[in-house]
Amino acid sequence: MISLPFIAVIILVSMALFAIIFKRNLIKIVMAVHIMGSGVNLFLISLGYTEGGIAPIFTNAPGMQMVLPTPQALVLTSIVINIAVVALMLSFAIAIYARYGTFDTTKVRLKG
Amino acid sequence: MIVTGLGSWSPLIFLLCFATISIIVFFIRCLGEKECIKEKEKTVLFFSGNPPPIENRATNIYWGFFEAMGRYYRRMKRIHSGVVNDYVYWFVFVVVVIMCVVIFL
Amino acid sequence: MMEHAPALAIAIPLFAAFAVSLIGKIGKRIRNMWVILSLILTELLVIYLNYEILTNGIHTYALGAALPSLISPGGFPVRIILEIDAVNALVSFIVISITLAAVVYCWRFMQAISKDREHIDRFYSLLLLFTAGMIGMSFTGDFFTLFVFLELTSVSSAALVSFFRDGESFEAAFKYMIISAIGALFLLLGIGILYSQYGLLNMAAIAKEIMLHMSFLDKVSLSLIVSAILLKIGPVPLHMWKVDIYQKLPAPLVAVCITSSLVGIYVLSRILFSVFFVMGSLSGWIIIILGVLSIFVGVTMSLLQKNLKRMMAYAAIAEIGYVMLGIGTGLAAASKDFGFIALSGGILHTLNDALNMGLLFLITGAIFYATKKTDIRDLGGLAHRSASLSALFIIGMLAVSGLPPFNGFVSKLMIYESVFCLNPLLAVVGILGSILMLAIFAKVFVSVFLGTPYRRKFKKMPASMMAVMWIIALFILFLGMFPEMAINNLVTPAADALINHEAYMGGVI
Numbered sequence: 001m002i003s004l005p006f007i008a009v010i011i012l013v014s015m016a017l018f019a020i021i022f023k024r025n026l027i028k029i030v031m032a033v034h035i036m037g038s039g040v041n042l043f044l045i046s047l048g049y050t051e052g053g054i055a056p057i058f059t060n061a062p063g064m065q066m067v068l069p070t071p072q073a074l075v076l077t078s079i080v081i082n083i084a085v086v087a088l089m090l091s092f093a094i095a096i097y098a099r100y101g102t103f104d105t106t107k108v109r110l111k112g
Numbered sequence: 113m114i115v116t117g118l119g120s121w122s123p124l125i126f127l128l129c130f131a132t133i134s135i136i137v138f139f140i141r142c143l144g145e146k147e148c149i150k151e152k153e154k155t156v157l158f159f160s161g162n163p164p165p166i167e168n169r170a171t172n173i174y175w176g177f178f179e180a181m182g183r184y185y186r187r188m189k190r191i192h193s194g195v196v197n198d199y200v201y202w203f204v205f206v207v208v209v210i211m212c213v214v215i216f217l
Numbered sequence: 218m219m220e221h222a223p224a225l226a227i228a229i230p231l232f233a234a235f236a237v238s239l240i241g242k243i244g245k246r247i248r249n250m251w252v253i254l255s256l257i258l259t260e261l262l263v264i265y266l267n268y269e270i271l272t273n274g275i276h277t278y279a280l281g282a283a284l285p286s287l288i289s290p291g292g293f294p295v296r297i298i299l300e301i302d303a304v305n306a307l308v309s310f311i312v313i314s315i316t317l318a319a320v321v322y323c324w325r326f327m328q329a330i331s332k333d334r335e336h337i338d339r340f341y342s343l344l345l346l347f348t349a350g351m352i353g354m355s356f357t358g359d360f361f362t363l364f365v366f367l368e369l370t371s372v373s374s375a376a377l378v379s380f381f382r383d384g385e386s387f388e389a390a391f392k393y394m395i396i397s398a399i400g401a402l403f404l405l406l407g408i409g410i411l412y413s414q415y416g417l418l419n420m421a422a423i424a425k426e427i428m429l430h431m432s433f434l435d436k437v438s439l440s441l442i443v444s445a446i447l448l449k450i451g452p453v454p455l456h457m458w459k460v461d462i463y464q465k466l467p468a469p470l471v472a473v474c475i476t477s478s479l480v481g482i483y484v485l486s487r488i489l490f491s492v493f494f495v496m497g498s499l500s501g502w503i504i505i506i507l508g509v510l511s512i513f514v515g516v517t518m519s520l521l522q523k524n525l526k527r528m529m530a531y532a533a534i535a536e537i538g539y540v541m542l543g544i545g546t547g548l549a550a551a552s553k554d555f556g557f558i559a560l561s562g563g564i565l566h567t568l569n570d571a572l573n574m575g576l577l578f579l580i581t582g583a584i585f586y587a588t589k590k591t592d593i594r595d596l597g598g599l600a601h602r603s604a605s606l607s608a609l610f611i612i613g614m615l616a617v618s619g620l621p622p623f624n625g626f627v628s629k630l631m632i633y634e635s636v637f638c639l640n641p642l643l644a645v646v647g648i649l650g651s652i653l654m655l656a657i658f659a660k661v662f663v664s665v666f667l668g669t670p671y672r673r674k675f676k677k678m679p680a681s682m683m684a685v686m687w688i689i690a691l692f693i694l695f696l697g698m699f700p701e702m703a704i705n706n707l708v709t710p711a712a713d714a715l716i717n718h719e720a721y722m723g724g725v726i
Contacts, residue, residue: 013406020200020399026391029196033398040402040409047413071412074361078405081368085398088372092379092391099384110385110461111194112521114627114700116558118634123622123698130622170664171594174520174656181517188518192457196392200399202454206447207403210503211440215433217499 005046012039026093026103030086037082044071044078219265220285223278223299226262226309227353229255234345241338249324252341256317256348263313263352267306271710275302275724277358294419294725300358302721303710307564308483309355311571312476316348318685319469322579325679326469329586330381340380346373347473355480358725360408360418363484364401367449370477371397377470378462389461396458400448407441410434421725424492424718431493439493443500446488449481452541453510456534463530468582471526472575478537479567486544491721501549504541509643511538512650519657525581525591525665529574532617532657535650536570539563542647543632546639551716555635560712562631565704569624569696573617576689577658580610583686584665587676593664601670605683610662612690616697618655624696627704 016036020029048068054061056069097103113122157168166172178185191198218225233255241248270276278285280297288294320341327337350369357363375397378390412418414434415426427435451459459478463471489495489504515535522528543563550556581591583606590596600607616623619630629651637644696703714720 017200017204020395021197021204024197029395033395033402036399036402040405043406044409044412047409068416070418071409077361077365081365081401082398084372085368085394088375089391089394089398092375092387092394095379095382095387096384096391099387105196108194108388110389110464112189112192114631114704116631116634118637121621121627121630123700126621169594170597170660170668171523173660173663177520184517185521188514189521192460192518194457194461196395199392199396199455199457202457203396203399203444203448206454207440207444210444211437213503214436214440214500 003046005042005049009039009043009046012036012042024105026096026105027090029105030089030093033089034082034086037078037086041075041078041082044075047071221278222262222266222269223276223301223356224280224285226259226266227349227356229259229262230345230349230352234342234349237342237345238338241334241341245334248338248341252320252345253317253324255345256313256320259348259352260313260317263306263309266301267310270301270303270306271706275300275714275720277301277724288725293417294422297362298358298419298421298725299356300421300721300724301356302724303707303714304483304487304564305355307707307711308480308567309352311568312351312355312480313348315476315571315575316344316473318575318689319472319579320344322469322582322682322685323467325681326467326582326586329676330467340377343373343377344470344473347377347477351477351480355483358420360411360420360423364404364408367404368397368401371401371449374462374474374477378466380467380470381465386465389458389465393458393462396448396455400445403441403448404445407438407445410438410441414438419725420487420492421722424494425722425726427493435493439488439495439500442488443485446481446485447507450478450485450541451481451534451537452507453514453534453538454507456511456515459534460527460530463533464524464527468526468578468585471530471578472571475533475574475578476571478533479540479571482537482540482544482567486548486715489548490715491718494718496548496551496716498549501545501547501551504545504548505639505643508538508541508543508545509646511535511541512646516650516653516657520653520660523592523594525584525593525596525661526578528593528657528661529577529581532577532654533570533574535654536566536574536617538650539629539632539647540566540570542636542643543628546632546636546643547712547715550639553638555638557712557716558631559635559639560715561704561708562628562635564711565700565708566628566632568703568707569616569628569693572689572693572696573613573625576609576613576686576693577617579682579686579689580606580613583678583682586682587678588671588673593661596665596671598666598668598671599675600666602675603678605687606678607662607666609686609690610658610666612693614655614658614662616693618658619651620655622697624693624700627697627700 013036016032019032023029048071050065050067053065053067056066113120166175237248237252240251277288278299279288282296288298331337347370350366350373353366354363354370357366375390375394378393379386411423415423417423448455512535515531515538519528519531540563543559543566547556547560547563585591616625619625633644633647
């Protein structure tokens with residue numbers, strides 16, 4: 001049986017993909033990208049879990065089992081990158097609103 | 113000289129042949145008429161007496177090509193809509209196709 | 218110091234990017250010289266690495282170890298490892314050369330476009346970050362470092378797209394950022410699945426494990442990673458963002474973005490050839506079908522456009538289709554003779570494509586500098602005002618459509634002849650694409666350069682811009698007249714390194 005964090009990951013990623021494909025407001029698309037980032041981070045963290053392990057701080061665990069520390073490093077990098085990406089997308093959205101007057105994605109001018 | 117599996121190619125031999133044939137062509141051209149009468153009517157397109165369907169300028173050279181492949185071009189212009197949601201839809205489509213091909217074949 | 222060359226080649230543009238803003242406050246000329254100096258230094262390091270790889274073989278470098286060659290102290294690889302063999306070296310050489318040419322071109326081009334000094338400071342800073350990201354992506358031997366450099370490249374180029382701050386630039390930048398962010402997240406999902414199987418992130422170590430047995434989860438991970446990298450390359454169903462951003466970038470940067478697609482193709486071929494071993498199976502046909510679609514749709518859609526850069530963007534998509542056709546045939550027929558020639562043709566075509574399309578986009582930049590217009594209906598008769606520009610355009614046009622004796626013909630000949638052995642229909646589509654590409658550029662030439670002389674304002678072009686374009690044109694002629702030098706020295710070692718996966722794994726373990 002698949003454990004609970006993986007079910008949560010599937011729900012988050014599919015909700016985010018649904019929102020990106022079907023919602024037409026720019027801010028909702030940016031929020032959906034952030035949710036998808038959170039889902040992928042949750043997936044990476046829950047990969048390192050071992051039964052009965054404690055936090056991976058070496059001096060705290062003489063003889064006890066630790067959860068894997070590598071995914072935690074990957075997730076820290078990924079959180080920082082996602083913050084930068086979402087900030088950039090939001091500033092683009094504000095600039096588009098200042099020049100076009102609308103947040104609708106169907107009112108584009110570069111097509112064909 | 114490059115030898116691929118089915119043939120070979122050498123740029124120097126190509127240039128020699130090109131130069132030789134150009135000299136022969138130029139020689140044949142020089143045997144022709146010396147004068148060329150410039151008439152106004154020579155540069156006008158011929159539409160069997162009908163009004164021209166599109167303006168006579170260089171950007172409309174391939175007008176006939178577009179009319180012949182009209183259905184394909186109308187459909188392609190509709191697909192390239194410029195909407196971000198369609199871009200992500202095509203991406204998810206490609207992911208699903210590649211997954212089906214790699215896993216089941 | 219020379220043993221640290223791989224790490225320095227990434228670190229120098231990175232450091233220079235952050236120092237440009239400070240140095241820009243001193244003066245304009247010092248800032249320009251700082252940028253060009255750091256790029257020349259990186260180019261010398263890359264040329265030294267090329268020379269060393271071609272004489273000594275594969276080169277690995279562990280970041281942050283006591284000695285750079287201390288890769289596997291306990292029997293398995295620890296730390297971030299940069300692994301460079303003949304393909305990496307060729308791709309990074311193409312990237313840094315084209316970036317250097319574009320920056321020398323930008324020296325006078327940017328002054329005409331924007332008068333704000335801080336704006337140009339930020340432009341150079343982002344360009345150096347972009348270069349560092351691309352070189353990092355071509356040197357890496359590790360999946361997670363690939364993700365980090367991929368995101369670095371996407372973020373800096375998305376900020377560069379919005380250089381002219383009008384509404385359309387921001388719209389193109391927004392679309393590009395959304396697509397890149399989703400692609401990178403799918404890549405991270407694929408990497409996570411691989412990590413959960415093997416507990417390793419190093420490409421060569423994972424290759425050794427997969428060689429024994431490929432399970433169901435490995436196939437899922439392969440499809441996710443391949444789709445994410447395909448999003449960076451831009452073949453046909455995934456090409457629409459590329460057309461928008463090539464329309465709104467300043468012209469020399471488009472030449473640099475074309476090389477980023479070529480780095481993406483290198484990463485794709487590394488993953489398919491050396492890590493996942495899909496040689497000789499159906500996955501090669503996916504790449505072939507995407508390549509053929511790109512050629513056909515790219516070339517036919519290009520005939521419709523009225524904007525000069527958008528038309529050339531569709532032509533660039535078609536050229537990427539040729540490279541994918543060559544590499545896909547090399548994958549599908551890897552054990553046979555013509556598969557090797559197709560792979561060599563594909564790799565040579567990356568070099569030729571970067572040169573040809575780079576020259577054509579620099580010419581559009583020169584036209585924009587002189588007349589401030591980009592619509593071909595407004596232009597006409599430019600040949601009377603600038604004869605050398607039309608000569609350069611003719612060279613570029615004949616090289617891109619693959620006519621002898623220019624360099625496009627050599628790589629396209631290798632691709633046509635070997636793809637014909639796989640399936641004749643593919644070669645037919647390839648030749649048709651070349652003919653239509655000549656048609657596109659002939660139309661552009663007749664509309665823009667011939668006709669009654671241009672009467673409106675035409676600014677005279679500075680010598681540095683013309684010198685860069687003529688140097689690239691001379692390279693095109695040189696590669697066309699003496700193709701054996703490039704093929705025997707650069708391309709055949711690269712194709713050997715891709716097919717020979719034992720050498721790739723042996724460098725690390």
